[in-house]
Amino acid sequence: MPVFGDDEEAGRPPAHAGIRETHVAVVVFLGEHAYKIKKAVSPGFLDFSTAAARREACERELVLNRRFAPDVYLGLGEFRFPGGEHPEPVVVMRRMPEDRRLSDLVRGGAEVGPSLRDVARLLAIHHAQAHRGPEVDAQGSRAALSARWEENFAQVCALTADGGPGGDLATGGVPEARELVRRYLAGRGPLFDERIRRGRIVDGHGDLLAEDIFCLDDGPRVLDCLEFDDTLRFLDGLDDAACLAMDLEQLGAAEEAASFLARYSEYSGDPAPPSLRHHYVAYRAFVRCKVALVRAGQGDAAAVTEARRLLTAALRHLRTSEVALVLVGGLPGSGKSTLAGALADRLGVTLLSSDRVRKELAGIPPEQPAPAGYGQGLYRPEWTDRTYAALLERARALLAAGETVVADATWSDASNRDAAGDVARSTGSALVALRCEAPADTAAQRLATRGPGPSDAGAPVARAMAEAEDPWPDAVAVDTGGDLEAAVRQALAAVRPHSPEPSTVFRRSYMEPG
Known part of the structure; x- marks a missing residue:
C-alpha cells in the first residue's frame, strides 16, 4: 500500500495527500488514513461490477487482512455521491510510513535481519492458528501443485508464442524447468502426503511481498493478502514463506532470504527438506516470470529482462532442488x-x-x-x-x-x-x-x-x-x-x-x- 513522499519525522505517515491506482482498485491517502475503493470492473478472475459485489469484497478484505494487521484495517466506510443510487464501500486503513517499507529498506542497504525474524515469527504464529480442513489440504497435494505448475507453463508458452515478447524463453529455459518440475513431483508422493498429514497446509497470506510489509518499532505490519481466490491462498506454509524469500532474492538480499526461511522453519517447527524450500522458491519465481511477460505484452519493454532474470532464478532453484x-x-x-x-x-x-x-x-x-x-x-x-x-x-x-x-x-x-x-x-x-x-x-x-x-x-x-x-x-x-x-x-x-x-x-x- 504505497505512500507518496517522506515525512520529516521517520516512521510517521506524511501529512499530504496522495493517490495510487491499480487495475482493480484506487487508494486515496489523506492524513493518517488510506481509503481503498474497488473499481467497477470484471477482468475475468474477479467481478466487481456491482456495488453489492464490491461491498462483499471490501468486507472480505477486512476479515482476511486483519489476521495479520488488525490495527491497520480499521473498518468499512462509505463514499456517498449526490444522486448516487448506492453508497460506494471503501476499506478504511491506517496509513503506513513509507520509510518503513521493507522493500525500500532492503534497497537502501538497511539492516533488516531483526525485522525479518519478526516477520518469520508472525507468519509462523498465523500458520499455527490458521484455518485447516479437507478443502485446504486439497490445494497442498502433489496433484494440485502439479496442476498449477502445468497451467503456468502453458500460460508462459502462450504469452511467448507467435513472436510474443520473450519468445526465446519458451524454447530455452522453460523446457528444462518443466522437466525438472515433473521429475521432482513424480518421485515425491510420500513427501506431499506427509505435509498434509502433519497439518502443514493452511489458509495463509498467498502473496507475501516486501513492498507490503512495514517494519514499525512495535513489530511488522503485513498487508494485502490474496483475497480474490481462496484456492490460491490455501497452500503449504512453506510456500507462503517462500514467496517473500523469492522477493528478497530479487531485491539482492539472498542471504537474508535464506535466513528468513531458516527462521520461519525454526519458529514453525517445520523439518521440511531443503529441496522443498528450493522448489517452492522456484515456483514463486516462475509465477512472477509469467506476470512479467503479461506486462511485456502490454508494452512494458523492461519486463522482458525481468522475466528472463526470474526464469534464471527459477532454474537455479529447481536445479538445486533436484534430489x-x-x-x-x-x-x-x-x-x-x-x-x-x-x-x-x-x-x-x-x-x-x-x-x-x-x-x-x-x-x-x-x-x-x-x-x-x-x-x-x-x-x-x-x-x-x-x-x-x-x-x-x-x-x-x-x-x-x-x-x-x-x-x-x-x-x-x-x-x-x-x-x-x-x-x-x-x-x-x-x-x-x-x-x-x-x-x-x-x-x-x-x-x-x-x-x-x-x-x-x-x-x-x-x-x-x-x-x-x-x-x-x-x-x-x-x-x-x-x-x-x-x-x-x-x-x-x-x-x-x-x-x-x-x-x-x-x-x-x-x-x-x-
Whole structure:
C-alpha cells in the first residue's frame, strides 16, 4: 500500500495527500488514513461490477487482512455521491510510513535481519492458528501443485508464442524447468502426503511481498493478502514463506532470504527438506516470470529482462532442488568414507554408510571390530547382499521424502549399482556415481595406520576386492590421494554441475528427532 513522499519525522505517515491506482482498485491517502475503493470492473478472475459485489469484497478484505494487521484495517466506510443510487464501500486503513517499507529498506542497504525474524515469527504464529480442513489440504497435494505448475507453463508458452515478447524463453529455459518440475513431483508422493498429514497446509497470506510489509518499532505490519481466490491462498506454509524469500532474492538480499526461511522453519517447527524450500522458491519465481511477460505484452519493454532474470532464478532453484542418490565408492583405503562424509556435510544431506548398516544389522556397535577374511564372517555374500538391500531401502524412503542421499560403500558389484539405479529411477532422483581413486602406496599407508572404526577391511581384503570388482565405466573418477578439499570440489562439480556451490543454501536450523 504505497505512500507518496517522506515525512520529516521517520516512521510517521506524511501529512499530504496522495493517490495510487491499480487495475482493480484506487487508494486515496489523506492524513493518517488510506481509503481503498474497488473499481467497477470484471477482468475475468474477479467481478466487481456491482456495488453489492464490491461491498462483499471490501468486507472480505477486512476479515482476511486483519489476521495479520488488525490495527491497520480499521473498518468499512462509505463514499456517498449526490444522486448516487448506492453508497460506494471503501476499506478504511491506517496509513503506513513509507520509510518503513521493507522493500525500500532492503534497497537502501538497511539492516533488516531483526525485522525479518519478526516477520518469520508472525507468519509462523498465523500458520499455527490458521484455518485447516479437507478443502485446504486439497490445494497442498502433489496433484494440485502439479496442476498449477502445468497451467503456468502453458500460460508462459502462450504469452511467448507467435513472436510474443520473450519468445526465446519458451524454447530455452522453460523446457528444462518443466522437466525438472515433473521429475521432482513424480518421485515425491510420500513427501506431499506427509505435509498434509502433519497439518502443514493452511489458509495463509498467498502473496507475501516486501513492498507490503512495514517494519514499525512495535513489530511488522503485513498487508494485502490474496483475497480474490481462496484456492490460491490455501497452500503449504512453506510456500507462503517462500514467496517473500523469492522477493528478497530479487531485491539482492539472498542471504537474508535464506535466513528468513531458516527462521520461519525454526519458529514453525517445520523439518521440511531443503529441496522443498528450493522448489517452492522456484515456483514463486516462475509465477512472477509469467506476470512479467503479461506486462511485456502490454508494452512494458523492461519486463522482458525481468522475466528472463526470474526464469534464471527459477532454474537455479529447481536445479538445486533436484534430489539425488550419490554413490561414493572405491576400494578400502581409497578415502571414500572421508570424502562421502565431507560431501554430505557440504551439501547438508543425509549420509548412509554400508559399514554402519552392516554392523547394525548384526546387532553390534559400529566401532566394534569384526575382522574377517574376504567373503567370510559379516562379509559373506549373503550378509553383503542383505547390507546393500537395507541401505538402498533406507535410501528409497529418504529420496521419496525429498532428501538427497550420499551412499558410502565400495559399490564394487555391478548388481548393487544396478539396484541403486532402479531406486533412483523409481523416486524421480538423479543418480551420481563417484569412484574414489588413490595411489596404491597411499591406500596401503592408510590401511596400515587406520584405527578402530566401522570398516574392518585390511590390505589382504583390499587386494582380493580389487581382483574381484566389476568395471565401473560410468562413474566419475575422483582423485582422493591428496588434498580433501580438492576432492570435495571435484565431487561437487559432478553432483551439482550447474552450480556446485549455490549462492543461496537453504539448511535446516535444527533436525526433528525420530
